[in-house]
Amino acid sequence: MRITVKQQVLLAPATILVLLVLLLVFMQCTYWNLSAKRQEAKAIGTTFIALAEADMAARRLHLLLRSMQHTGMAPPEDMALVSDLYERLLDAIGRLKPFGPLKESGQIPQLINLAEDLNPADSPQPEETAEFFARFRTELSAIFNITQIHRNRLRLAHEQDITQLVERTALVSMSVLVLAILLGLFISGYFSRRILNRIQSLSRNAVQIADGKLEIPPAPDHIRDELDTLAISINRMTKRLIRVVGTEKLLEGAEEERRRIAMDLHDQSLSDLSTILRGLQNLSVETTDKVLQGKTEKLEEDLERAIANLRDIMNNLHPQTLDILGLGAAIEAHLEQYCYADNLPEYHLYIDPQVSDLNLDRLKQLALYRIAIESIQNIIKHAAASRYEINLEVREKMLIFSAEDNGIGMSGLEKQDSGRGLNNIRERAKAISAEVTWKPSRFSSGTRFELTLRT
Numbered sequence: 001m002r003i004t005v006k007q008q009v010l011l012a013p014a015t016i017l018v019l020l021v022l023l024l025v026f027m028q029c030t031y032w033n034l035s036a037k038r039q040e041a042k043a044i045g046t047t048f049i050a051l052a053e054a055d056m057a058a059r060r061l062h063l064l065l066r067s068m069q070h071t072g073m074a075p076p077e078d079m080a081l082v083s084d085l086y087e088r089l090l091d092a093i094g095r096l097k098p099f100g101p102l103k104e105s106g107q108i109p110q111l112i113n114l115a116e117d118l119n120p121a122d123s124p125q126p127e128e129t130a131e132f133f134a135r136f137r138t139e140l141s142a143i144f145n146i147t148q149i150h151r152n153r154l155r156l157a158h159e160q161d162i163t164q165l166v167e168r169t170a171l172v173s174m175s176v177l178v179l180a181i182l183l184g185l186f187i188s189g190y191f192s193r194r195i196l197n198r199i200q201s202l203s204r205n206a207v208q209i210a211d212g213k214l215e216i217p218p219a220p221d222h223i224r225d226e227l228d229t230l231a232i233s234i235n236r237m238t239k240r241l242i243r244v245v246g247t248e249k250l251l252e253g254a255e256e257e258r259r260r261i262a263m264d265l266h267d268q269s270l271s272d273l274s275t276i277l278r279g280l281q282n283l284s285v286e287t288t289d290k291v292l293q294g295k296t297e298k299l300e301e302d303l304e305r306a307i308a309n310l311r312d313i314m315n316n317l318h319p320q321t322l323d324i325l326g327l328g329a330a331i332e333a334h335l336e337q338y339c340y341a342d343n344l345p346e347y348h349l350y351i352d353p354q355v356s357d358l359n360l361d362r363l364k365q366l367a368l369y370r371i372a373i374e375s376i377q378n379i380i381k382h383a384a385a386s387r388y389e390i391n392l393e394v395r396e397k398m399l400i401f402s403a404e405d406n407g408i409g410m411s412g413l414e415k416q417d418s419g420r421g422l423n424n425i426r427e428r429a430k431a432i433s434a435e436v437t438w439k440p441s442r443f444s445s446g447t448r449f450e451l452t453l454r455t
């Protein structure tokens with residue numbers, strides 16, 4: 001199952017939240033139960049009052065009717081009172097609220113029927129009146145008794161309910177809270193330990209890579225979360241790094257070999273040639289033969305040229321100026337030595353002073369130097385330019401080298417399907433993680449070669 005790191009972190013609080021919501025629902029249900037009982041108690045209270053009012057009205061009505069039947073007179077104010085009392089009686093009965101046992105017993109409809117018999121408008125006989133009232137009041141008192149008993153029972157039950165409710169609510173709340181805390185701790189502990197272990201293993205792998213121990217760390221088979229993505233990235237990064245370091249080592253080896261050859265040429269061939277030169281010079285001084293003297297002087301000149309060529313080859317194999325002066329000065333020295341002549345295009349050089357503050361390692365310096373030299377050679381060889389600009393500057397933590405000429409320019413084909421020189425430039429740039437581009441120059445024609453390296 002795919003659970004993201006964010007979901008794993010949020011799982012514990014979410015579980016606690018769900019449990020708390022359930023607790024809230026439980027409390028709400030308990031309250032509803034309680035309020036239903038309260039509703040019933042209220043109905044009993046209303047019924048109680050209505051019964052008392054009906055009883056009082058019936059009693060007064062009975063007395064009044066009896067006295068009227070006794071005297072045989074019915075003054076109009078007494079008649080009005082009779083009908084008013086009967087109204088009140090009916091009203092009180094109408095307010096009876098059936099509850100618990102009264103709901104299905106049919107006693108309330110029976111009481112209503114009996115109340116209808118009491119209607120003074122029907123002018124009942126005195127014996128009938130007494131009987132109707134007696135029946136009505138017997139029924140009334142039966143209902144009253146039931147109400148009383150039910151009320152007492154309800155009050156008792158209510159008190160018990162409240163005690164139980166408090167106990168139950170306290171118990172459930174405590175249990176849910178303890179469960180929520182334990183579950184929250186367990187889930188967060190489980191997931192955080194899992195995440196932490198994986199982060200620690202990833203960080204161990206990263207430290208190993210940073211320390212130069214290039215062992216490919218294991219990668220998960222499928223991606224479940226962001227950490228798996230990170231593990232796969234570290235795995236791929238290590239593989240790429242191993243490839244890059246391999247190339248770097250090869251280049252390092254090649255540079256070392258060039259240095260060794262340069263030293264051998266210097267210590268062996270150059271000193272041998274110098275010895276021969278000195279011998280020739282001595283010979284031309286000592287001899288009196290003019291013809292021989294002319295020949296030895298010619299040989300001396302040839303030998304001096306051969307020695308100068310050999311020095312160039314040595315310097316090309318291992319540029320000592322780079323070790324002594326640094327990158328900027330080495331490029332400048334090369335330009336002054338080989339590119340300053342009437343038959344060559346005019347150059348302008350700008351070296352940013354910040355370049356010398358950069359702590360570039362020797363391999364990077366060498367790669368940059370060789371790339372710079374090749375791009376200058378290409379301008380001289382192929383561009384047919386009258387001038388060119390060489391810049392080495394630092395901009396926003398980027399080292400930028402550019403060689404821009406006003407020559408014939410390069411076709412797209414030349415850039416892509418290029419010769420050994422351009423390929424070497426690309427290979428060297430890749431080895432030091434630099435980017436190279438060839439674009440039209442800012443002059444009216446020509447090429448701008450640019451290299452950017454993050455410092």
Ligand SMILES: Nc1ncnc2c1ncn2[C@@H]1O[C@H](COP(=O)(O)OP(=O)(O)O)[C@@H](O)[C@H]1O
Nearest residue numbers: 378379382383409410414418419420421422447
């Ligand atoms: N600055 C330039 N202006 C015009 N053409 C160039 C320039 N630099 C390189 N080229 C073209 O790119 C081709 C490949 O260059 P490169 O790989 O260095 O070969 P080469 O070994 O002949 O110098 C050259 O033959 C030339 O046509």
Ligand SMILES: [Mg+2]
Nearest residue numbers: 377378421422
């Ligand atoms: Mg070239």
